[in-house]
Amino acid sequence: MSTAEQGYFTEENSAEVVISRNAKATDARLAEVMAVVTKHLHAAVKEIEPTQEEWFEAIKFLTEVGHTCNDWRQEYILLSDSLGVSMLVDAINNRKPSGASESTVLGPFHVPDAPELPMGSDICLDQKGEPMLVRGRILGTDGQPVSGAKIDVWQANDEGFYDVQQKGLQPDFNLRGVFRTGADGTYHFKGVKPKFYPIPDDGPVGRMLEKLGRHPYRPAHLHYILEADEFETLITHIFDPDDPYIHSDAVFGVKESLLATFEKVEDAARVKAAGFDGPYFEVVHDFVLAPAA
Amino acid sequence: MSTAEQGYFTEENSAEVVISRNAKATDARLAEVMAVVTKHLHAAVKEIEPTQEEWFEAIKFLTEVGHTCNDWRQEYILLSDSLGVSMLVDAINNRKPSGASESTVLGPFHVPDAPELPMGSDICLDQKGEPMLVRGRILGTDGQPVSGAKIDVWQANDEGFYDVQQKGLQPDFNLRGVFRTGADGTYHFKGVKPKFYPIPDDGPVGRMLEKLGRHPYRPAHLHYILEADEFETLITHIFDPDDPYIHSDAVFGVKESLLATFEKVEDAARVKAAGFDGPYFEVVHDFVLAPAA
Numbered sequence: 003m004s005t006a007e008q009g010y011f012t013e014e015n016s017a018e019v020v021i022s023r024n025a026k027a028t029d030a031r032l033a034e035v036m037a038v039v040t041k042h043l044h045a046a047v048k049e050i051e052p053t054q055e056e057w058f059e060a061i062k063f064l065t066e067v068g069h070t071c072n073d074w075r076q077e078y079i080l081l082s083d084s085l086g087v088s089m090l091v092d093a094i095n096n097r098k099p100s101g102a103s104e105s106t107v108l109g110p111f112h113v114p115d116a117p118e119l120p121m122g123s124d125i126c127l128d129q130k131g132e133p134m135l136v137r138g139r140i141l142g143t144d145g146q147p148v149s150g151a152k153i154d155v156w157q158a159n160d161e162g163f164y165d166v167q168q169k170g171l172q173p174d175f176n177l178r179g180v181f182r183t184g185a186d187g188t189y190h191f192k193g194v195k196p197k198f199y200p201i202p203d204d205g206p207v208g209r210m211l212e213k214l215g216r217h218p219y220r221p222a223h224l225h226y227i228l229e230a231d232e233f234e235t236l237i238t239h240i241f242d243p244d245d246p247y248i249h250s251d252a253v254f255g256v257k258e259s260l261l262a263t264f265e266k267v268e269d270a271a272r273v274k275a276a277g278f279d280g281p282y283f284e285v286v287h288d289f290v291l292a293p294a295a
Numbered sequence: 296m297s298t299a300e301q302g303y304f305t306e307e308n309s310a311e312v313v314i315s316r317n318a319k320a321t322d323a324r325l326a327e328v329m330a331v332v333t334k335h336l337h338a339a340v341k342e343i344e345p346t347q348e349e350w351f352e353a354i355k356f357l358t359e360v361g362h363t364c365n366d367w368r369q370e371y372i373l374l375s376d377s378l379g380v381s382m383l384v385d386a387i388n389n390r391k392p393s394g395a396s397e398s399t400v401l402g403p404f405h406v407p408d409a410p411e412l413p414m415g416s417d418i419c420l421d422q423k424g425e426p427m428l429v430r431g432r433i434l435g436t437d438g439q440p441v442s443g444a445k446i447d448v449w450q451a452n453d454e455g456f457y458d459v460q461q462k463g464l465q466p467d468f469n470l471r472g473v474f475r476t477g478a479d480g481t482y483h484f485k486g487v488k489p490k491f492y493p494i495p496d497d498g499p500v501g502r503m504l505e506k507l508g509r510h511p512y513r514p515a516h517l518h519y520i521l522e523a524d525e526f527e528t529l530i531t532h533i534f535d536p537d538d539p540y541i542h543s544d545a546v547f548g549v550k551e552s553l554l555a556t557f558e559k560v561e562d563a564a565r566v567k568a569a570g571f572d573g574p575y576f577e578v579v580h581d582f583v584l585a586p587a588a
């Protein structure tokens with residue numbers, strides 16, 4: 003019997019020895035997951051060859067990330083986000099058929115009970131920022147309009163804050179709304195041009211980003227959840243391609259297909275037709291929903 | 296320019312996109328470490344293909360491991376220990392020349408200021424358990440005795456507890472001692488036959504072990520730190536090969552070369568010569584120190 007078969011540790015067979023201990027697991031999926039985790043974890047340690055001090059630094063970092071989590075702050079999700087893991091899990095769970103719009107991460111600022119508004123409403127309740135008109139169509143992969151689609155939209159204000167981050171400062175449900183498409187599948191609503199904002203960077207993840215020469219900003223975006231009978235729910239954003247951080251989203255949420263255009267409209271006739279009293283940004287973006295499985 | 300070069304996330308290039316963000320890192324070693332971590336982390340996620348719910352279970356587990364850490368409990372070290380990572384880091388940092396004794400993990404129960412005792416002393420201060428005589432030699436890889444070697448030894452009692460775990464119940468410094476070799480390099484001291492004991496299993500790591508069908512026990516052992524001028528310090532254990540958990544140490548600390556023999560001595564002449572008044576266990580083990588680099 004080899005030392006590994008006896009259960010004895012060797013540097014060479016370290017992962018195999020650890021994995022072999024799970025032979026009597028009661029949770030088969032956990033055993034499968036831990037076998038993969040153990041294999042890649044040991045491979046990483048063998049490649050890094052950490053000193054004992056570096057290993058203990060890692061232990062302290064993971065502990066501090068845990069200690070930073072509380073009822074309203076989830077530093078492990080921030081770590082997952084900032085290492086691209088959240089986007090990877092999103093991608094794995096949302097592989098779309100050709101032609102369908104792509105997903106991106108939900109983010110922490112969705113509120114489930116935003117009010118349903120008449121199509122065309124202005125979701126900006128405090129008249130702050132540069133006015134914006136967003137419009138487009140909700141389509142199936144067959145190109146047909148989707149009737150009765152529920153469009154749940156939310157965005158940060160012109161200073162990069164969501165209403166829930168500025169309770170008392172912003173009106174409740176500012177820059178949030180739910181709309182429902184008619185037979186032609188079109189939608190339109192008013193808001194304000196969004197601004198980039200940082201993920202919380204005053205904790206261990208922020209300090210890690212700083213040492214890695216990375217900034218904590220997410221480029222300006224609008225969040226969407228699109229739901230319709232007989233279609234897969236789509237959780238996504240659209241992004242401002244002219245944002246300074248468009249190529250370096252701190253959480254890797256940008257995909258090329260999610261770039262919208264933010265056209266500045268100054269033509270008096272168009273301004274009047276859109277119901278504004280001065281220049282505004284017009285964002286035209288269609289979404290294509292995948293059929294339900 | 297490809298989407299990856301633009302910094303946009305794709306499922307295929309996920310790890311490369313994340314790693315490319317560290318180009319301006321101020322901490323070059325951290326960037327090197329995080330590149331390896333990111334590569335293996337993304338590989339693991341791609342192999343596991345977790346659902347969103349499974350990913351969130353992992354986030355909650357890591358958070359709970361962090362929340363279980365306090366001034367006297369380090370659950371992340373337990374996690375590292377129970378996944379064999381602590382032993383792997385130990386092995387990487389303690390590759391020994393041929394013929395030298397092997398290392399194993401330090402463990403959490405070392406006390407730096409244990410008393411230096413005359414050679415032959417009994418470190419068992421409460422007369423509990425089966426008596427044991429431990430003896431052997433400290434040698435160099437050239438086979439020559441090491442004079443003036445400091446032997447720092449500590450062990451659990453016959454119920455599997457260290458003194459620091461039973462303050463008030465066990466005398467202070469029970470089953471700990473520091474000895475120094477003379478010119479012949481020999482050592483001997485008395486103690487009690489140690490017993491297996493569990494790592495703390497009332498937290499998230501213990502619950503993980505249970506789902507994996509693993510027990511939390513470490514087989515009976517004696518801890519050593521051996522220090523001598525011109526030699527590498529050796530941190531190791533010796534183990535009882537007849538322990539029920541010898542093939543399944545919860546922290547993977549056992550190596551074949553660290554198995555000692557615990558001989559039960561009942562012969563009256565030997566009992567008398569050893570200074571006991573009844574049967575005892577005799578453990579004979581030599582240690583070979585590697586020359587200092």
Ligand SMILES: [Cu+2]
Pocket residue numbers: 041042043045046334335336338339
């Ligand atoms: Cu790997």
Ligand SMILES: [Fe+3]
Pocket residue numbers: 109111158223225
């Ligand atoms: Fe957002």
Ligand SMILES: [Fe+3]
Pocket residue numbers: 402404451516518
């Ligand atoms: Fe121990």
